[in-house]
Amino acid sequence: MRLSVVAVALLLLPLVAVLASAEQFDFFYLVQQWPGSFCDTQQGCCFPDTGKPAADFGIHGLWPNYAKCRSAGERELVGEMGLVDMGLRRKKCWPEYCNDGNPLSLWEIKDLVKQLDQSWPTLSCKSGKSMEFWSYEWRKHGTCSDLDQHGYFAAALALKARYNLTAILADAGIVPSDDDTYFLSSISDAIAEGTGFKANLECNRDASGETQLFQVYQCVDRSGKRLIDCPLPMQGKCRDRVKLPPF
Template identity: 45%
Template sequence: MGKVSTMMINVLVVLCLFGEAFSKTKKHHEEISTEFDFFYFVQQWPGAYCDAKGRKCCYPNSGKPATDFSIHGLWPNYKDGGYPSNCDTSNPFDPSQIEELEGRLESDWPSLACPSVGHKFWAHEWNKHGTCSLFSTQQQYFQAGLNLKDQTNLLQTLKDAGIEPNDEFYNVEDMKEAIKEKIGYYPWIECNRDSDGNSQLYQVYICVDTNGKDLIECPVLPRGNCASRVQFPKF
C-alpha cells in the first residue's frame, strides 16, 4: 500500500473518531441541558411592580388584574446558582396548547410590562424555562404554576398574619415567618424601590421539587437583600 493510500486511511480514521466524539459530546450537552435540581416559583406583587422607580406599568387587554400576587415564573435552577435555558427549540410556544387555561393565565399569570405583550410573555416563559422542565406539554407546565399559586395563597397568608397591602411598613422576617407557617419552608423575598426611595415587597421566591408540585427547602437563594422593614404598597 502506497504512502498516499495509508495517509488517506489515517485521515478517514481520524475523521470517524472525531465525528463519534462530537456526537457523544453533543448528546452529553443535550442531556445536561434538560437536567436541573429544583424550581424557583416566583410570585410578584403588582403594586410594587407598578410603583417601582423608573418603571411604567401597563395592564393586559383583560384589564387591571385583581389585587393579588401574580405569577412571574416557574424556573428550573441548579444548586450552584446557575440555570438552564432554551433547552428545546424544536418545541416552541403554541397558544393553541393553552387555550383552556388562557382565562386563568390572564388573571393569575399576566404581564404588566409596557407596551402590553399578550402571549409574548407566556411564550418567553415556556421557551426559556418551560422547555427545560420535565413537563412534556405546555399545558402541564402552566397548570403546575397555577396549582402552586393556589397552594401557597400568599396574599391570604400574609393577611392572616396582619400584613396587608396598605402602604404600611412591615418587618421582612415577619413576612418570611408567616409564609413558612403556611407552606412549611422559608421563602426568599426580593424588594425594589419606589420613586421616593422606599424599599418595597416585590417578589417572593418559593422552591419546588423537580416534579413541579412538592415544596422544598431552597438549596440556594437568589442574590440581593431587602431592608429590615419594607413597604407593602397598595394596588
C-alpha cells in the first residue's frame, strides 16, 4: 500500500523536530576569569550578595562555538531565479539565544547552587545576584548547548574542578603579585602542561594601563566533557609580559 504524501510528512515530523532542535556547533569555550583582573580596572567590580569570592579563577561561561565563522542574515529575493542577496551576508561565529522560551529554573539546578556560588560568582555591579548571571548565560549560551539546564551547569563545574587553573599556575611559580610580571608564553605553557591541552588567553588593562591576564578560554568537545586543543587562534589583547593582580 502506498503512503500518501500527507502520511509520509506526518511520519517525518518527529524527525524534523529533533533535527531542528539540535543546535549545530563545533566545540565549547569554557571561559574562566581572574577576579583580580576583573576588579582591577577603572570600572571596578562589586561582590555578590553571598560575599567576596575566593581568590580563584571563576567561570564566566560555557559557550558553544563554531570552528569557522559562518554566513548569517541572508535575505532571499523573491523571483523566478530564487536568488540570494549576497551583499547582506554577515559572519556569525557562535550560536546564541536559541530558545527564549526556556528560562533558567532554580529548581532544576538546586543541588548545584552551593558549587555555583563558589565557582561561578558574579562580579558585575548591575545586580549582585549570581542567579541573574547564570540565567543570562543559560539564555544566551546554554540554550544552544544541546544540554539540559542541570547538565549544562554541571558540565562547566566538573571541568573547572578537574583542571584547577589557579593551582596549575601556582605550581609553575605564577602567583598573584602587585609587582611581578610573567611571560605570556610561560602562562600558556603552564596551562598546556597542567591540562594536556592548549588554551587561548585574553588580557585587559588595569587602572594604570598595565596589561594583566583576564580570561582563559579552554576548548571542550561537543559533549561538554573533554578538553581539546583550541581550533581557533585568538587575538586576546595581550603583550609578551602580563600581570596577575591580587584579589
